[in-house]
Amino acid sequence: MSFSFKFDVPDAEDDASNQDEPAYSECKQLTKSVTPYEEVVPRQEHEDLHESLEKSVLDLMSIKVTFLVGGQMERLLRGEVLEAAEGNLDIVPSVYEGGMKVWECSIDLAEYIENHLDIDEETKVLELGCGAGLPGLLACLKGASVDFQDYNKEVLELITIPNAFSNIGARVKKRCHFFAGDWSALVDNITPGIYDFILTSETIYNTTSYQSLIAVLKKAIKPTGTKIETGRKDRKILKHDSFQQCQNSLVATGNAT
Numbered sequence: 001m002s003f004s005f006k007f008d009v010p011d012a013e014d015d016a017s018n019q020d021e022p023a024y025s026e027c028k029q030l031t032k033s034v035t036p037y038e039e040v041v042p043r044q045e046h047e048d049l050h051e052s053l054e055k056s057v058l059d060l061m062s063i064k065v066t067f068l069v070g071g072q073m074e075r076l077l078r079g080e081v082l083e084a085a086e087g088n089l090d091i092v093p094s095v096y097e098g099g100m101k102v103w104e105c106s107i108d109l110a111e112y113i114e115n116h117l118d119i120d121e122e123t124k125v126l127e128l129g130c131g132a133g134l135p136g137l138l139a140c141l142k143g144a145s146v147d148f149q150d151y152n153k154e155v156l157e158l159i160t161i162p163n164a165f166s167n168i169g170a171r172v173k174k175r176c177h178f179f180a181g182d183w184s185a186l187v188d189n190i191t192p193g194i195y196d197f198i199l200t201s202e203t204i205y206n207t208t209s210y211q212s213l214i215a216v217l218k219k220a221i222k223p224t225g226t227k228i229e230t231g232r233k234d235r236k237i238l239k240h241d242s243f244q245q246c247q248n249s250l251v252a253t254g255n256a257t
Helices: 026-028 044-052 080-087 104-116 134-141 153-175 206-222 241-252
Strands: 003-009 055-058 064-068 124-128 146-152 176-180 195-201 221-232
Touching: 044 153, 064 124, 064 134, 064 153, 104 134, 104 221, 124 134, 124 206, 134 146, 134 153, 134 195, 146 153, 153 176, 195 206, 206 221
Parallel strands: 003 221, 124 146, 124 195, 146 176, 195 221
Antiparallel strands: 055 064
16 A cells, blocks of 8 residues: 655744745746656766766765765756756746755655665665655665656756766666656656655645646555655745645545555
């Protein structure tokens, strides 16, 4: 029986820490039609990229996850994602979904995975809206095979795949897959009922995406699988009560307990 576990990061003690985050209404006018599904295949240049840039380390109790320091990849961007980065916009709905930034709850989720999930080489994991991919990479380092999905192909090529090479080397090509595009496109291409765990962190700010998310969860999770989502309620980019609305939608469709 599948179930959903979620935990919220408490409201920030200092609201000033979020002063630079764009309001949802400021981003909404920049939206466009959704990005189609595409599998992104790891290439030698992705492996080379992680070797040439500065990295940071998430040092957990028993595992260290290496990831690229933000702000280095903008020079490689093109088009609308570059415009979002240059405009200091964390999120532009249906254009750029925030994957160039390491969000706090992804670290919380990685810590939870380390301490609470029973993962081995038989475990199959999907991380939705992965960005830097820290939770999925933690699962990789524990032995799982992991599929990473992000809205933006550029994020996968410049952040996620280089981070994967940095942590598990050439094994990336055997143990990981990378999918770009909107969840509504992913659901038509994903293999049914194969994932033991589906992870997502700070991805449910927009109510219009809920049904696509739920459709992916219903199709992709094993009957015995677990869905885990994390988020913060104090984000300016969040619509009012959007986190709870998504939880209610999951309950209403039988995807949460």
